[in-house]
Amino acid sequence: MINVAIVGTGNISNSHIQGLLTFPERCKIVAMCDIYEEKAKELVRKYELKDAQTFDDHKKMLASDMKIDLVHICTPPSSHGEIAINCMNAGKNVLVEKPMAPSLKECDQMLEAERRNKVVMGCIAQNRFRNSIYKLKRMLDSGLAGKLRCAHVNSLWWRGHCYYDLWWRGTWEKEGGGPTLNHAVHHIDMINWMQGELPIEVTSMLANVMHDNSEVEDISFAALRYRDGAVGEVTSSVVHHGEEQGIVLQCEDAKIAAPWSCAAEVTQSNGFPVKEHNGELIAKLNEYYDGLDDLQYEGHTGEIDNVLTALENGKRPMITGIEGRNTVELITAIYKAGFEKKTVTLPIEPEDEYYTVEGFQKHAVHFYEKKESIENFEAGEISVGNYKK
The missing domain is CATH 3.40.50.720 (NAD(P)-binding Rossmann-like Domain)
Known part of the structure; x- marks a missing residue:
């Protein structure tokens, strides 16, 4: 026990x-x-x-x-x-x-x-234990879609203005960041898991467009480049109505995505796709996906x-501490690129100012100043993701 x-x-x-x-x-x-x-x-x-x-x-x-x-x-x-x-x-x-x-x-x-x-x-990183994400990883590892070349990661959430009234939220000191750190952490872990490595270059844009009671960003866009030439993009947000989260993986031979969908094209002699798509591969992808067992929990x-x-x-x-650290490293790179408005290379070494919380906070952009707060919310329901099978 x-x-x-x-x-x-x-x-x-x-x-x-x-x-x-x-x-x-x-x-x-x-x-x-x-x-x-x-x-x-x-x-x-x-x-x-x-x-x-x-x-x-x-x-x-x-x-x-x-x-x-x-x-x-x-x-x-x-x-x-x-x-x-x-x-x-x-x-x-x-x-x-x-x-x-x-x-x-x-x-x-x-x-x-x-x-x-x-x-x-x-x-x-509990979303690795969701059927849609677990099965997408199995699909990628099967090789049926070919090598991953471009990933689109949507960590789209919505939080009301009062969400940041809580004393520790919306501050660089206590919360550490906005949705890039505290919401997209799930999806950034997922892309690290899918890719199997960190990118070598990151650029980003940060903004606060709806929460003037928060120092931190409420939306960010990041572009990633990997050692093998693959690329990716991550949107981290708490301003998106509908809270639609998902990952789209564009591979050499097909697109696979969570929530599950797939597409595959073959070319005409002029480079345009044939009207019928690659029906044979699409059928194989769907058959393989349908054959994957659901997780027990x-x-x-x-x-x-x-x-x-x-x-x-x-x-x-x-999901070990090493996995958790990799996620924090990519998030740190996204913030560094956004604060400094330049492309950042990884890894982030101990001599980098952004390696420490003090160095990070020294450069953090305060979009607004948090002047008032409350100690606790009354109990209520929370949303933990809109994940479809």
Whole structure:
């Protein structure tokens, strides 16, 4: 039985709790921690977590005599590094919500703590555990569509003006960024997974067009170039009505996409496509896709299952700290390119100012100044993505 603690009891912690409660024979929630302890107590009541103690400080939790094997970190991004390192120094495995940390320096400190303490760190990227994304990766790896040459990534969300009224949101210091960091993190992880490597060049444009109570961007456009000449583009937004997310992969022989669609062309002698398209290849692609089994568990539940399985078998989870760091590195490059209005090359080395949170914030563009805030929202529903099969 794996004893689990959750630090941070905001909206996303519900997905963690529900996922953990799917496996009562494998894990047990023994602690809930939040700087507002009443929020932790409320979730204990809501989910009837009879074995769970509550704390208002993760250090108090770690100093107790509780047996904790795994800590889920669901706090604002600025605190991920400190809490994760403290937990790993106490010998606990950790599962860190997205993004892993606001800076590459913190990511590397977390990785060092993992190695030094011989524990396991996983990073949340739960959309790899959605059927549409998982199957798209399987389709790409099959080679039926040919080599990936151009990727279009749409991380399109909508958040009302009051979304940024919360005290830590919309600030470079506490939230670390806007939708590029906190929403498109999912899709940037996906494109890294599909490509299997980071790009070598990035350029971008950042703007804030609808949220004047936020320092950070509410939309960005990024263009990527890879070592083999392939290219990609990423749109990160919280101003798009309809919240349509997806990935389109233009490969040498066909287009494949999530939500699932495919297309394939063959040429006439004049270079224009034939009217009938490449019906034979389209049929093969659809047949292969339809033959792929669905995942047993999706979203956070799927990733939690993977992490529990890794711990039970002494292995690494699918999404490691290295994977989490790669996502932060690409996001950092997008911000650097947007702040400086120039093309940025990767990797971002430790001597680069953008490697540290202090250097990053020194260059961060303040689109507006956040002058007022509220401490907490009332409980309400949240949207976690519009993913079709």
